[in-house]
Amino acid sequence: MPPALPPxxxxxVQHGLLLGAALFSIGxxxxxxKRNAIAILMSIEVMLNGVMVTFVAFARHAQSPxxxxxxxxxxxxxxxxxxxxxxxAIVIAVYRLRRTVQVDAANTLQG
Amino acid sequence: xxxxxxxxxxxxxxxxxxxxxxGALGLVLSRKVFHNALFLTVVLGAVAGAYVVLGADFxxxxxxxxxxxxxxxxxxxGIMLTPQNVDLPDIAGPGQAxxxxxxxxxxxxxxxxxxxxxxxxxLTSTPIDVPTTQTIGLGLLTTYGxxxxxxxxxxxxxxxxxxxxxxxxx
Numbered sequence: 001m002p003p004a005l006p007p008x009x010x011x012x013v014q015h016g017l018l019l020g021a022a023l024f025s026i027g028x029x030x031x032x033x034k035r036n037a038i039a040i041l042m043s044i045e046v047m048l049n050g051v052m053v054t055f056v057a058f059a060r061h062a063q064s065p066x067x068x069x070x071x072x073x074x075x076x077x078x079x080x081x082x083x084x085x086x087x088x089a090i091v092i093a094v095y096r097l098r099r100t101v102q103v104d105a106a107n108t109l110q111g
Numbered sequence: 112x113x114x115x116x117x118x119x120x121x122x123x124x125x126x127x128x129x130x131x132x133x134g135a136l137g138l139v140l141s142r143k144v145f146h147n148a149l150f151l152t153v154v155l156g157a158v159a160g161a162y163v164v165l166g167a168d169f170x171x172x173x174x175x176x177x178x179x180x181x182x183x184x185x186x187x188x189g190i191m192l193t194p195q196n197v198d199l200p201d202i203a204g205p206g207q208a209x210x211x212x213x214x215x216x217x218x219x220x221x222x223x224x225x226x227x228x229x230x231x232x233x234l235t236s237t238p239i240d241v242p243t244t245q246t247i248g249l250g251l252l253t254t255y256g257x258x259x260x261x262x263x264x265x266x267x268x269x270x271x272x273x274x275x276x277x278x279x280x281x
């Protein structure tokens with residue numbers, strides 16, 4: 001059997017890693033510059049998605065037979081669900097206290 | 112005869128990647144928090160598509176179910192429960208905005224430079240056997256059994272914690 005020809009338009013591991021890095025950096029811009037607490041939470045979800053794309057790209061190309069990268073991504077998703085639930089509960093509690101969700105308003109602990 | 116598979120894979124990956132990046136930029140640049148939520152939905156859906164191209168079929172389905180189905184509903188509930196009486200601009204002051212953007216771009220350039228110039232050993236391009244569900248299920252119940260149990264405890268604690276924190280009369 002002849003060796004398989006190299007793919008015509010190969011998607012290498014770098015493509016997936018670049019996408020992951022781009023999503024992470026864009027999410028970081030949002031997390032650092034937004035004032036609305038819910039918008040910051042959404043930016044953090046984008047960052048987590050960038051990390052998961054990185055893991056899935058490694059799982060696709062490094063090919064451990066146990067798919068460790070994809071299992072890691074599932075655990076990241078679990079933690080993301082937990083942080084969305086607790087984070088939004090905190091946002092609602094802050095809203096009750098301060099009547100706003102701007103993070104600048106929650107500065108009681110600021111010296 | 113359909114398109115060759117390689118072309119389909121490459122085209123799909125670039126399409127979903129472009130969609131994800133456009134959605135993420137829209138999330139960062141749009142001012143209204145509900146528009147942010149809609150752009151986040153675009154990002155999550157596009158990432159699910161990229162998972163399909165990268166051979167993670169189970170993860171793509173879970174991404175749609177958990178992120179688009181559950182977390183987005185939660186976020187939109189959060190937006191609806193906290194009326195957005197905007198008295199401050201959504202973006203922080205110019206100093207913080209410039210500093211945050213510069214730091215993020217620096218991190219991206221550093222990461223992109225490293226991963227573009229590194230040599231990755233022992234990488235193959237043979238596709239993953241799909242469906243991956245059986246392999247993932249076996250891994251979760253054997254090698255990763257303890258993390259799996261800890262994750263379930265974490266979810267329980269997050270649920271109880273969210274109820275306690277958000278309760279009306281404490």
